[in-house]
Amino acid sequence: MEEGGARFETEGAFYNERMEMNRDITVAVLRAWKERADCSPPSYLDAHTASGVRGVRAALEGYDAILADRSEEAVELARRNVEENGVEDGATVKHEDATVLMRRSRYDVVDIDPFGSPVPFADAAFSATDSLACFTATDTAPLCGAHDSGVRRYSCVPLNTTYHAEMGLRVLIGALVRTAARYDVAATPVLSHSSDHYKRTYLALDEGAKVANDTLEGVGFLSHCFECGARDAHDAEGAAVPATVKRDCDCGARRRVAGPLWTGAVRDAEFVDEVIGELDEGMGTRKRAEKTLRGVRDELDAPTHYDHHKIAQRAGATPSKLDEFLARLRDEGYEATKAHYSGTAFKTDASHDELVALVSEE
Ligand SMILES: C[S@@+](CC[C@H](N)C(=O)[O-])C[C@H]1O[C@@H](n2cnc3c(N)ncnc32)[C@H](O)[C@@H]1O
Ligand SMILES: [Zn+2]
Structure with missing residues (x-):
């Protein structure tokens, strides 16, 4: 099997073809981010490596990659794939629990890609990341309000509206930004997309109580009318639903309120433009990735569609x-x-x- 210039063996659940665009975009982000990194080579933790494909591709980009998985089978497979690609110098495979590893060491870039929700790894990820934290979530039902575990997992009330893709992405980012803020870390989304069965966000990190406070201005609420479809975004009052939130809809029905969730920008258009410039013909999903990223770059910041x-x-x-x-x-x-x-x-x-x-x- 080949992907983006990497050759590798695959085994059942450890390789998911449907995530190829997610990985192609990751490689383009890593290329763009490397230009901004203040050390060389920057380190990249692939905290849930499975077949190792993501970490191998990062190593091929000149990152000092650490590939971790708690599954012994995955680790053996990742080791073979590191050898197959001749990146033993740039890629170290570890048989470790991601949280344990992240509590022990720090990395420039950390990538969290478990099955389901990344939230159980978020606290450790923010303590282990110097500059860029990347998260994939595949638990779309709870994120979009189609399942009551959204409240439990994301400390947020999601609503099952027609704008699922937006709701899920914003519930995820809101929970991550609030988690980072607890440690005086400002997390700013530089690129986020909602594709297929998953959400993906890249958060640039900065330390300091003041900047962390500032990011919370992007956290708010949405009021939505299931009768007529009208909706509005509202800033939070501290962490609470503001008194001004519109509960009585003009159509006469009662609106419901979702949040706290991210109502700010989900990307930095200039950075997304740089990332588009880093996509290349060797990527199997280049065309679709480019279309997705152009859409992300050009779309309005509105929190609903x-x-x-x-x-x-x-x-x-x-x-x-x-x-x-x-x-x-x-x-x-x-x-x-x-x-x-x-x-x-x-x-x-x-x-x-x-x-x-x-x-x-x-
Ligand atoms: C969705 S797969 C990762 C896919 C991979 N990042 C890719 O791009 O192909 C999730 C992996 O996380 C591993 N995993 C789950 N919980 C973990 C933990 N606490 N620490 C380390 N690895 C874990 C699983 O063994 C599995 O291999
Ligand atoms: Zn209404």
Whole structure:
């Protein structure tokens, strides 16, 4: 098997083809991040290495990679893959529990990629990371409010709305930013995406009580009406739901409130642009990765999206082409962009009622 120039053996659960784009983007991020690192070579902890493919690819990029897994079988496989790629000098395989390892040593970049939620590893990850912490979450049901474990796992009330992809990403980032802040660490999302069955976020870290406090300004709440689909974002008051939160919807129904979750920007557009420049033809998912990242770079910071078809359905109209509809919104003076995770999702500063009115006129 080959991936991004690395050759490796695979075994059952230890290699997931569907994560290839996640890894291709990781490699592009590592290339862009290396330019900013103040030491050479920077260290990279692949804390849940499985087949070792992610860590091997980091070592091929000139990182001092540490590949860890608590499974003996995974570690044997990762060792063979390190040898197969001739990166023994740049890659060390450890048979260790990720948390134990992270409590003992520090790394420039730490990558957390367990099965399910990364939250059980977040405290240790923030204590072990100098500059960039990367997290993958595959527990989309709890993140999006489709399962009650979201409250337990993320200390947040998620809602099962039509904007699943956005809700999940923002519940995840909100929980991670709040965890980092507990240690006076400011975590700022420089790139995040919601793709397939997972969410991925890269957080740039900075130490200090003041900067950590500042990041909490990006944590807030969403009020959502399940009757008419209207929604609003609200800043938090400390950690609490603000008194001004809109509970009574204009349609007469009672809104529900999700949060605390991340309502700030999920990426730094300039950094995402650099990452796009680091994608290359040797990556199996280059085209799709580029499309995803362009979407991430260009989309509005709005914490929810609308679905073009659903709005048209509500207005009793046939949907036009999304590009045409977005151009029309911009002509009307609104901001409007696509969202990176779906062909029918878009973001705008127009309100739900304004959208329904506009679609009805089409
Ligand atoms: C989703 S796989 C990792 C995939 C890999 N990062 C990749 O990109 O192909 C999760 C791995 O985490 C390992 N794991 C789970 N809990 C762990 C822990 N506490 N410490 C270290 N490894 C752990 C599992 O054995 C499994 O190999
Ligand atoms: Zn309503």
